[in-house]
């Protein structure tokens with residue numbers, strides 16, 4: 001193989017990620033030419049509705065998968081956070097790359113921490129996960145929807161529409177915008193989204209030729225943690241239609257996974273955690289999900305989905 005095409009969304013962050021993978025592949029394989037095919041997805045076009053109402057994460061990956069299907073591209077680079085827990089038939093994740101900072105970050109032009117935000121302060125986020133955790137701890141804040149790519153969200157903050165916004169630290173760091181971060185939120189304050197901060201490389205499942213080529217991009221520890229998180233979310237039907245978070249760390253080959261599901265208003269917050277050896281990542285994810293189901297997560301999730309559909 002002497003030429004490889006990467007399918008990517010066209011946002012600055014997605015392009016940074018694609019360029020990053022291109023540079024890594026070219027360093028590994030000096031004879032390989034890597035091109036980037038930028039494309040707009042439905043998720044990028046529909047900005048007036050929250051993701052949970054327009055069909056969720058799949059909208060960011062479908063067009064890229066079509067390019068793989070039709071042979072216009074060989075691999076697709078995604079924020080793994082945006083990749084549905086179940087890939088469509090015929091696709092596979094060939095690598096999960098080393099995680100950037102997994103935390104959520106507070107960005108504001110006036111306040112330097114969540115605790116400083118006064119009664120009635122307006123915080124922008126369209127993530128039900130971020131919203132539920134904020135409302136549970138800070139019921140005096142007003143949460144308003146905020147969509148668009150990272151630059152769009154920062155512009156809306158700077159235009160004065162919000163007192164603060166919450167973004168993933170990883171996206172800001174990759175775009176060299178870390179100076180915008182006022183506070184990194186510890187996982188105990190804002191449990192990250194499943195897969196947050198990690199990149200996933202998707203291929204057509206029949207492209208066995210790519211598996212060995214991409215193997216050096218896989219990061220074993222990140223892969224183990226993200227597998228546990230995704231197995232957890234998969235059991236609970238995780239998507240951006242429900243407030244759900246899952247975050248795993250690994251030390252000495254032992255993975256520790258914490259997860260939650262909640263009501264968007266923060267009135268109910270079910271949490272669970274467990275540890276397991278690295279070879280049992282999927283089983284660990286399922287076990288933590290089972291602990292939540294034992295706390296009656298299923299009727300909560302059902303009620304939340306029904307409420308969201310009615311909005």
Ligand SMILES: NCc1[nH]cc(CCC(=O)O)c1CC(=O)O
Nearest residue numbers: 079081167168170171196197198
């Ligand atoms: N939902 C959009 C999205 N998908 C991936 C990232 C960047 C961080 C990452 O790689 O997880 C973001 C932006 C954000 O949540 O602030």
